[in-house]
Amino acid sequence: MENNNQKNPPIIMLIDDTPEDLYINHRVLKKHAVYKEVIQFSMATDAILHLQNEELEHSAIPDIIFLDIHMPLMNGFEFLDAFDALPAPVKHKCKIFILSSSFDQDDIERSKNNPYVKQFFEKPLTKEVLEKVLI
Amino acid sequence: MKISVLKHTTPSRILLSVYAGLFFLLAITGYFVMKEAGDTNAKYNDISGNSTRKLALIGEIRTGVARVEIAVLRGISVNDDLDKVNELKSMNSQYEKNNAKLEDYEKLISDTMEQVLFHDMLLKRNENTKARIALLRMNAGMDHTPVFNHQIEFQNEQFEKFQQTLTQLSDYIILQTASKDRQAKDSVQAAVKHIAFLIAATIFLLMLMGFLIVRAIRKLMLTNSELTDRDEKLQTQKNLFEGLLESAPDGIIGINEKGMIAIFNKQAENIFGYNREEILGELIETLMPERFRKPHEAHTAGYFRSPSNRVMGGSQHELYGKRKNGKEFPIDIGLSYLETSEGKIAISSIRDVTERKKAEQQLRSSEEALQQSNRQLKEISSSIPGAVYQFVIDENKRGKFLFVSEGIKELSGYTPEEIYSDDHKMTEGIPSEDLQLLNQAISESVKTLKPFLVRYRILDRETGNYKWVRSNAVPFVHPNGKTVWNGTLINISDAKLAEEELHRKNSELIKTNEELDRFVYSTSHDLRSPLTSVLGLTDFIESESSEPETIEHARMIKARIQRLDRFILNILNYSRNNRVEVETSFIRFKEIIEATIYHLNYMEGVGKIQFETQIDDSHSFLSDPVRITTVFENLIANAVKFQNFNQPKPVIRIEIKTGPGHAQITVRDNGIGIAPEHQQKIFNMFYRVSGKTPGSGLGLYLVKEIVDKLEGTLDVQSEKGSGTTFSIILKNLQNGK
Structure with missing residues (x-):
């Protein structure tokens, strides 16, 4: 996979309402990951709008999305609901990981039960987590 | 015992004497009848003879004037007619006188007649003219005849009168005689009838007597064997009598x-x-x-x-x-x-009658006991708050109260007597929706024969407010086939008020709790979110700094942050344990323990500790995995925290054995141990053994709470200086829950 990634580095999308966390996550990615592009959204609604865009080429669809749960206006779960309505190519290509400070079991269970969520990680994003995601 | 029996001849004797008496009576009656018949006959003969004689006399009188006197005298004497006799006597004497004169006249007449005849003869002879004769007659008459004729005529008149009287008398006598004759004949006939009857009666009685005499004689002629038979019969009767x-x-x-x-x-x-x-x-x-x-x-x-x-x-x-x-x-x-x-x-x-008297006495005392218990029932039932009742559904499906205690007055405003006379009074003040509930409960109870319990309202007629009552009754089927309930009716207005207050408070509490939960949840999140940012940033410092002290400081910050993080986690878990229902699934102990140890990596000294796990979960074990995770996190964190790192080999040993009913969990360390005086307090909320030791005092409290919730037991054994063992027995919640 690592070879794969090197040949075809992923597009990574970060959705988090906290600027510090976006900064940390971006910095961890820069330090420990190989990627084609990092797209950041502090509003989940903007992220959905981006993914809904019909002009979005297949190559521009993110491969990995790190999604926070607790966000104003549209939280992580609402994003997942909206994601369900997105075009099939988008849904097929995006792998969603929850990256949240919540350790509430209900949040964790609910995340794990969502078909689009690959895994649940506690913040902060670390090298160990990235290794699991990018393998 | 001896019994005298009347002799068997006695009835015959009595009969004979009766017959004799009868016969005697008959004889006397016969005698008198005969005597009367004789008298009557004699009388008849007398009358008959008399009449004959009278008739003869009358004949004689008629035939001869001379005998008139006798006839008259005799006939009249018989008739005892004194007036007639006297008249006749005087007439007779007159007659005698007349007769004497008559005789004279007759003589004179005959003389005259002879003269007349002579004159006639002369007349005839003379054949003179008629005038002469008439003259002669006239002369003669003028001489003697007119007077004489006059006298004769008078005499003749008298005589005719007399003759008439005689004829009347004769007729009377004939009439009398005929009547007497008839009477005589009648009495003779009557006598003959009497005599005939008497003769018949006598003959009948004689026959009867004969028959009876024959019977009596026959009885008297009973043979010895017959007498023996009779004795035997008597003996049998005697035996029978004695047997009886x-x-x-x-x-x-x-x-x-x-x-x-x-x-x-x-x-x-x-x-x-x-x-x-x-x-x-x-x-x-x-x-x-x-x-x-x-x-x-x-x-x-x-x-x-x-x-x-x-x-x-x-x-x-x-x-x-x-x-x-x-x-x-x-x-x-x-x-x-x-x-x-x-x-x-x-x-x-x-x-x-000893037994009967005894029974009567018992009956009396049981009646007294019954009255006593009735009194007691009344006293007791009237002294309890509310009312007790007995209630029946009759064949018309109408409810009827067989008994209601005095307390009903306070509840319904009516006395038991008023309710007995009109059952509607019992349901009068019940609002229709409540009455419907009550009726439903009763019909359900009729069907299922299970007790009913209904709370409903009754209008208090004095205050106009509703009272809440609780009617609770147990049905049974009476031997007569009707369903009967014994029940109580209790005023629960106060309880209802309290209940309503309780409900209000409860919903308030629920609301408050929910708010608190939301508060804890959002607070813990709000607290944690910046912590994770700080952790991420500290990671950068720790990994990127070349200053050893800065790296050390970053590590200290990180440790403190993680401590705070665990504390927040426990607060959230505590809140969660109270709030969230137990949700069961299969427990994968190995995974939980590994994840827990991984999470505790941040703790100081974890790397020096040797973790030993021995897991036997071959019996599938159901419980709440989230809570069990919390239990392990706290117990293991606690064991790490109180480990003695001065010893060569710090060990935390975790043993798990599942069974069909329970799982046995022990977490043992060879750490510093707990002094006995603290052992029972370590599960208290916010209890901390000493200020030096890290921790919030929430962990073991949370463990205890969760174990309670999962229907388990928690025990601690510890010795100061040599380690602590926590033993948990958790219920296998595979059946239900």
């Missing part, structure tokens, strides 16, 4: 006029305890208690004066007998009597 006497259910005692016992049957022996042989001939008073003896002697004498069949004593008097052993006992006595050849015998049939 002996088998009578009552004691039968006969006493003679002297008051001595003459009959004493088997049952009497049983009752009084005397043998027949020893008691026969004794005074009846022997069988009585002392106090009855004297009055009884008088009663006995009185009874024999006018014996009758009756019951002795009567309802007012209790009679007692005395047994041979001296014991008294109550008895009933019936009295009757027998006439025997040896005189009157008073028969007493005696019944020992």
Whole structure:
């Protein structure tokens, strides 16, 4: 996979309402990951709008999305609901990981039960987590 | 015992004397009838003779004037007609005088007649003219004849009168005679009838007598064998009598006029305890208690004066007998009597009523007990708050109260009596929706025969407010097939108010709790979110700094942050444990423990500790994985925290063994241990052994709470300096929950 990634580095999308966390996550990615592009959204609604865009080429669809749960206006779960309505190519290509400070079991269970969520990680994003995601 | 029987000849004797009397009566009657017939006959003969004589006399009178006197005198004397006699007598004397004159006249007449005849002859002879003769006649008449003729005419008139009288008399006599004759004939006929009847009656009686005499004679002629047969029959009857006497259910005692016992049957022996042989001939008073003896002697004498069949004593008097052993006992006595050849015998049939009296006494006392318990029921039922009732559904499906206690007055405003007379009063003040509930509950209870419990409202007619009552009744099917409930009706207005208050408070509390939960949840999140940012940033410092002290500081910051993080986690878990229902699934102990140890990596010294796990979860174990995770996190964190790192080999050993009913979990460390005085307090909220040790004091409290929630037990064994063992037994929640 690592070879794969090197040949075809992923597009990574970060959705988090906290600027510090976006900064940390971006910095961890820069330090420990190989990627084609990092797209950041502090509003989940903007992220959905981006993914809904019909002009979005297949190559521009993110491969990995790190999604926070607790966000104003549209939280992580609402994003997942909206994601369900997105075009099939988008849904097929995006792998969603929850990256949240919540350790509430209900949040964790609910995340794990969502078909689009690959895994649940506690913040902060670390090298160990990235290794699991990018393998 | 001896019984005299009347001799069998006596009835014949009586019959004979009756016949004799009858015959005598008949003879006397015959005599008088005959006498009267004779008298009548004689009278008839007299009358008949008299009449004959009278008729003869009258004939004579008619035939001869001369005999008139006799006839008249005789005939009249018979008739005893004094006036007529006197008249006749005077007439007779007149007549006699007249007669005498008549005789003279006759003589004169005959003389004259001769002269006349002579003159006639002369006339005829002379054949003179008629005038001459007439003249002659005139002359003659003028001389003698006119006077004479006048006298003759007068005499003739008198005589005709007399003749007439005689004729009347004769007719009267004839009439009388005919009437008497008829009377005589009638009386003779009557006499003949009497005589005929008498003769017939006599003949009948004679025949009857003959028949009876023949019978009597035949009876008298009974042979010896017949007499023997009769004796045998008598014996049989006697045996029968004695058998009856002996088998009578009552004691039968006969006493003679002297008051001595003459009959004493088997049952009497049983009752009084005397043998027949020893008691026969004794005074009846022997069988009585002392106090009855004297009055009884008088009663006995009185009874024999006018014996009758009756019951002795009567309802007012209790009679007692005395047994041979001296014991008294109550008895009933019936009295009757027998006439025997040896005189009157008073028969007493005696019944020992000890048992009956006892039963009566028991009945009385049980009635008293019943009344007593009725009183108690009333007292008790009226003293309890609310009311008790008995209620029946009749064949018309109408409810009816068989009993309601006094307390109903306070609840419904009506007395039990008013409710008995009108059942509607019981449901009057119930709002229709409540009444519907009540009726539903009752019909359900009719079907299922299960108790019903309904809370409903009754309008308080005094205040206009509703009272809340609770009606609770247990049904049973009465032997008559109807369903009957025994129930209570209790005023629960206060309880209802309290309940409403409680409900209000409860919902307030629920709301507050929910708010608190939301608060804890959002707070813990709000607290944690910046912590994770700080952790991320500290990671950068730690990994990117070349300053050893900065790296060390970053690590310290990180440790403190993680401590705070665990604390926040525990607060959230505590809140969660109270809030969230237990959700069961299969517990993968290995995974949980590995994840826990991984999460505790941040803790100081974790790397130096040797973790030993021995897991036997071959029995699948169901419980709440989230809570169990919290338990392990806290127990292991606690073991790490209180580990003794000065020893060569710090160990935390975790043993798990699952079974069908329970799982046994132990977490053992060889750390610093807990002093005995702290051991029971470590599970208290926010309890901390000392200020030096890290921790919030929430961890073990949370463990205890969760174990309780998962229906388990938690125990701690510890020795200061050598380590601590936590033992948990958790229920396998595979059945339900």
